[in-house]
Amino acid sequence: MYCPRCDACATVTPHPEIPADKKAADYGSLDVHRLRCTGCGFFKDRKVDSAVVGSPVDPYFQRPVWLQTSCCGHVLRAYNVRHLDLLEAYVGARLRERGELVPWAPMSLVERLPTWLKVVKNRTEILRTIRRLRSALPAGG
Structure with missing residues (x-):
């Protein structure tokens, strides 16, 4: 996503000081995430009780x-990079069997991919575009 301060590439991750084994209920039923800019170092934490995925903005901070x-x-x-990995694994797979492509991704996520991403005739162009997006990431991104 774009940093709200400098428009460089920023990342959103679960808050680093909340142990992964803690439940959201321990924090008032809220997800706590951190936005960190790879350019200027800006960071901001946000507690979110719901996130809408699927739009061209980050579901937690509402930034493009x-x-x-x-x-x-x-x-x-x-x-993020993990989402790119999922798309690349799915699009690049010659045989797409349920639950075997990307074991860490819920099948419902793959089922909701738009049809144009699933069509074999687009495979080469989509994979080329994914490589181009990866090259746009800052080092360590």
Whole structure:
């Protein structure tokens, strides 16, 4: 996503001081996430009780996503490197069997991918676009 201070690439991660094994209920049923800019070092924490995924903005901080570009007449976007990994694994797979492609991703996420991402004729262009998006990430991004 774009940093609210300098417009460089920023990342959003679960808050680093909240142990991963703690439940959201321990924190008032809220997810706590941190935005950190890779350019200027700006950071901001936010507690969110719900997040809407699927729009061109980060679901926690409502900032435009960094990883988006045109592809096959549509906009290909990813929220982070892990999302790019999922898209690449899915699009690049020759055989797409339920639950075997990306074991860490819920199947419902893959099922909600738009049809143009699933069509074999777009595979080469989508994979090329994913490589281009990866190259746009700052070092360590």
